Amino acid sequence: MQLHDKLPPGIVLVKADDFQTWLLDIQVVDGNPLYAGETYRLKFMFSQSYPIEAPEVVFVQSTDPPRPIPYHPHIYSNGIICLDLLDRQGWSPVHNVESVCVSLQSMLTSNTKKERPPGDENFVRFNTQRPRDINFVFHDERV
Amino acid sequence: MKVTVKEWNAVAAWRWDMPDDDVCGICRNPYDSTCSKCKYPGDDCPLLLGECNHSFHMVLHCIFSWLRQESAQEKCPMCRQPFKSKNQEAAATGDSQT
Numbered sequence: 001m002q003l004h005d006k007l008p009p010g011i012v013l014v015k016a017d018d019f020q021t022w023l024l025d026i027q028v029v030d031g032n033p034l035y036a037g038e039t040y041r042l043k044f045m046f047s048q049s050y051p052i053e054a055p056e057v058v059f060v061q062s063t064d065p066p067r068p069i070p071y072h073p074h075i076y077s078n079g080i081i082c083l084d085l086l087d088r089q090g091w092s093p094v095h096n097v098e099s100v101c102v103s104l105q106s107m108l109t110s111n112t113k114k115e116r117p118p119g120d121e122n123f124v125r126f127n128t129q130r131p132r133d134i135n136f137v138f139h140d141e142r143v
Numbered sequence: 144m145k146v147t148v149k150e151w152n153a154v155a156a157w158r159w160d161m162p163d164d165d166v167c168g169i170c171r172n173p174y175d176s177t178c179s180k181c182k183y184p185g186d187d188c189p190l191l192l193g194e195c196n197h198s199f200h201m202v203l204h205c206i207f208s209w210l211r212q213e214s215a216q217e218k219c220p221m222c223r224q225p226f227k228s229k230n231q232e233a234a235a236t237g238d239s240q241t
Contacts, residue, residue: 008229018191049208051169051170052169052208052209053212054213088214089214091214092167092220092221093168093169093205093220094221095219096171098197
């Protein structure tokens with residue numbers, strides 16, 4: 001679970017005191033105006049079986065420092081991310097914290113729509129499942 | 144002058160015949176080291192080379208524990224081709240190079 005000495009641009013390790021929960025900040029570095037000047041905080045949760053099992057990765061919100069949940073058609077307003085890489089079907093144990101962060105940066109980079117997923121309000125209000133137990137349907141090949 | 148050798152100690156080192164800087168893609172430890180759960184490197188924590196030429200620490204903790212997952216669908220974690228051992232014999236005996 002070691003991070004390389006130098007992380008790619010726009011990725012900062014915030015907290016990694018144990019092997020259960022890590023916090024990282026990411027920025028979109030290519031100047032996509034949707035995300036310019038903002039920093040987003042990611043929470044990684046690792047099970048005992050990591051990296052055989054995917055980590056649970058969500059965006060977390062805070063006001064100090066300001067860390068909003070990025071607008072994206074596959075990111076719910078409670079921070080839950082719909083990305084095949086983070087799901088059982090799409091995960092591979094050769095992924096790591098760094099590659100997940102880079103994938104999320106790239107997912108944001110390519111986005112042009114400032115919107116939430118369809119049904120966001122209901123999902124956020126009624127969802128009690130953990131991200132890993134949700135059966136997302138991956139239908140969008142563009143991101 | 145006659146020299147009589149009374150005693151000698153041989154020292155040998157081993158390493159896997161793998162590129163120097165390469166690490167197991169799953170546990171990220173060097174091949175010459177163990178996975179994070181094994182105690183001794185080498186035959187106790189051997190490597191498995193796939194037909195796709197991707198290799199991993201083998202026993203229990205790296206590639207095998209991945210392949211046991213249903214979601215792995217018996218595919219190589221690196222290239223997602225069906226994972227087949229390249230050399231069954233070498234894998235079974237942990238064929239190391241000196």
